[in-house]
Amino acid sequence: MTWPLRALGSLLAPPQCVLCDEPGMPGPVDLCHACLADLPRAAPEGSFLADAFELVCCPWSFDFPVDALVRTLKFRGERAHARILGTLLARERWRDAAPLPHRVVPVPLHPARLRQRGFNQAAQLARFAARELALPLDQRALYRPHATREQTALGSVERAANVRHAFAAIRPLQGARVALVDDVVTTGSTVRAAAAALRAAGACAIELWVVARVPLRRVSSLGTGGVRHE
Ligand SMILES: [Zn+2]
Structure with missing residues (x-):
């Protein structure tokens, strides 16, 4: 507008x-x-995902009301929440003095899931984050050639195996500095697998922008129905 x-x-x-x-x-x-x-701030990340990303921008904890904003975006298509959360995510990243990436890439959905849901919440977030920082949005850098099981019911080890080969890059990304965007991170297996596909395509620096992190106390209850957002 x-x-x-x-x-x-x-x-x-x-x-x-x-x-x-x-x-x-x-x-x-x-x-x-x-x-x-x-808004509930995420606990300091420490070394969380530091082996996979140059920089992790994850401002909030997946607790009320952030969890409610994400869920209404994801399951009820409340796109105003993508505008709010995507814009805020970009503003949080802006506070870091590190140079901005060349492009913003959302974690893709498998085409069957995309048809079912009608939109990709990560792409919606990425769109508003990219707009806020005047960066190019590259929605088609990654795709999901294989459908994977829902992560919700899986434990940490199963989650990693489930998504290990889930992603592929559509074209070479030689020398690109990329921001990968997702809504929520739990164990990190999904974003780790997406980063591996970006790196295999030649991306030289990958950072992660994610709205919220599931608190560690709930990650330990995985597979027991304790974490329901994926
Ligand atoms: Zn208020």
């Missing part, structure tokens, strides 16, 4: 916080300052 149209829209329908219905901030983030400040 162009700026005059957005400004007109704000006059007709003032921004409202999607969490508390108080007046929201102007612009693409429909939250109020208080709710934004209250």
Whole structure:
């Protein structure tokens, strides 16, 4: 939407916080300052995924209300939440002084899953994150040649085996600096497999932008129905 149209829209329908219905901030983030400040931050990552990514930007913990925002995006198609979370994710990345990547690549869905759901939530997030930082969005860099089982019911080891060869790059990415985008990270096996496909295609630096991380206490309950988002 162009700026005059957005400004007109704000006059007709003032921004409202999607969490508390108080007046929201102007612009693409429909939250109020208080709710934004209250979003649950992820625990410091330490070395989590440091072997697979140059940089990990994962600002929030997969707890309320971030989990609710992600789930309504993913399962009810609430695309305004992609705009909010994708924009905020980009702003968090902007705080890091490291040079920005050349392109933004979402974790793809298998075509059958895409048909079923109608959209890819990671692609929606990537679109708004790329827009916020004026970076190119490359939705077709990766694809999923094989359908995989739902990760939800699997333990850590099974998850890694399930997605190990799930991804492939469509074309060479020689020398590319890539940001890989996903909604939630649990054990990291999905994004690790996607990064391996990017690296095999020649990407020289891969960073991960993901909205939320499932807290470790719940990762240890995998396979018992304790983590339900994938
Ligand atoms: Zn609020």
